[in-house]
Amino acid sequence: MTEQPDSEKSKLSFDKEALLLIDDHEEEVSVDGKTVRKRGIYLLPNLFTTAALFSGFFAIISGMHGNFENAAIAIFAAMIFDGLDGRVARLMNAQSKFGAEYDSLADMVSFGVAPALVVFSWALVDLGKFGWAVSFIYVACAALRLARFNTQIDTADKNYFTGLASPAAAAVMAGLVWVCAEEGWVEQGIHFEIEVFAGLLMAMCGMLMILNVRYSSFKGIDLRGRVPFVVMIAVVLIFGLVSVDPARVLLAAAMIYALSGPVQAIYRRFK
Numbered sequence: 001m002t003e004q005p006d007s008e009k010s011k012l013s014f015d016k017e018a019l020l021l022i023d024d025h026e027e028e029v030s031v032d033g034k035t036v037r038k039r040g041i042y043l044l045p046n047l048f049t050t051a052a053l054f055s056g057f058f059a060i061i062s063g064m065h066g067n068f069e070n071a072a073i074a075i076f077a078a079m080i081f082d083g084l085d086g087r088v089a090r091l092m093n094a095q096s097k098f099g100a101e102y103d104s105l106a107d108m109v110s111f112g113v114a115p116a117l118v119v120f121s122w123a124l125v126d127l128g129k130f131g132w133a134v135s136f137i138y139v140a141c142a143a144l145r146l147a148r149f150n151t152q153i154d155t156a157d158k159n160y161f162t163g164l165a166s167p168a169a170a171a172v173m174a175g176l177v178w179v180c181a182e183e184g185w186v187e188q189g190i191h192f193e194i195e196v197f198a199g200l201l202m203a204m205c206g207m208l209m210i211l212n213v214r215y216s217s218f219k220g221i222d223l224r225g226r227v228p229f230v231v232m233i234a235v236v237l238i239f240g241l242v243s244v245d246p247a248r249v250l251l252a253a254a255m256i257y258a259l260s261g262p263v264q265a266i267y268r269r270f271k
Helices: 006-022 043-064 068-091 097-127 129-151 166-182 192-210 229-244 246-270
Strands: 026-031 034-039 160-162 214-216
Touching (some): 043 068, 097 129, 229 246
Antiparallel strands (some): 026 034
């Protein structure tokens, strides 16, 4: 048996090291009660997460260039991709720590930084220190909300969120921007009262993200099971309603959901 030349050995060694630099992710998982190490990541769920991250980044760029309607739509697109990545992972049994961390970082960009910068560029830039302070408070609250969610993910009730979820908070702000952009209230056309309202609404959404208020997570909905026929009719009606005036319908839905937590908390307290 002939021995490989030193040059070929060094080349093979170099190629192996180069490959390890590209893909060296290992993760401990439990299989049949045993802890095993697996390499690599699941492709499809992380593609949806990447799409959500791209949508958030696109929203930031659009907001910087004054395309506020496109920025708002991009944030809603990020919400769709964010909702799909987790469900796809569960349906494929492809959940992983890497996917959870990647999803959290994408959420921070798409639902923390993006809404804050878009609203700041649209309405808060003329409010001076108040404007950037409110934007920072929103970003900080989103980060705290995501950090708390990550630390409680194994112990929290899956049917409820503690605090307003960052995508829902982003939906409120993006919906407001979208409606105002359709009305022509952008740049020089925006009134001072709207600027102040946007700032106060952003501060309120930030506080709702970190309050100990329960919100329904809708994770108990079984997408694989059978449902009554009337449910399908309701879904069709919802799609039709959204298509008539997506900006206002989505803003109204986001506002109702954001207020549902405090309203239910007050109701339970005085019941």
